[in-house]
Amino acid sequence: MIVCVCRRVSDREIARHAHAGMSFDEIQFELGVATQCGRCEQCARDVVSQCCASGPVAALHNESAPKTIQLANSITESKAWNSSLHSQAA
Template sequence: MIVCVCHRVSDRDIARHVRGGMDFSDIQLELGVATQCGQCESCAREIVAQCSATSPVAAIHHERAGCGGGAGCACAAGGPAA
């Protein structure tokens, strides 16, 4: 899903950067999230928080895909989510 329309940043882009060790400020500088109109900031921060929690894979992907995040999960590999 596109989170930042102004810079065309998806939830997967954000999750990938969090898994790479970036926090919200780093992601904001790197991708431009929440630097133009600001409407995406709360959603982007929520995705960062979900990814930074206990699991390195965003819970939002698993909820949407209904996959449960098991070993064969396409979400975990950055594959398509439903």
Template sequence: MIVCVCRRVSDKTIAACAQQGEGFDAIQFEHGVGTQCGQCVHTAQRIWSECHPSQRLLHLHQELAAASPG
């Protein structure tokens, strides 16, 4: 699906870049995501955060901390 209509960037492109470890800023610079009208930024960031390795680990740590009895 196309996430950024202005620059025709798909969710697959964002996910692939994120899985390769690229930061969201790098994706914006390289592909122009969210740099014109800005309507796609939240969706693009969500896709990036779901696919970026460091963000997935951070999410797991937060879930474990919340689930641990304390």
């Protein structure tokens, strides 16, 4: 799902960077997320928080460690998700 429409940044891109150990500020600098209109900032922060809460997924310096990617369970569970369509469906 596209989180930042201005910069066309998806939740998967944000999650990939967060799982690589980057902070929100580093992700913001790298991808440009939440640097234009700012409407996506809380949603982007929620994606980063969910990734950090699940812990590191792959050991970056250990080549023998299994490498997997775990994305957020559901972006609709985020407090930032406040779409009128989502509200009507619930």
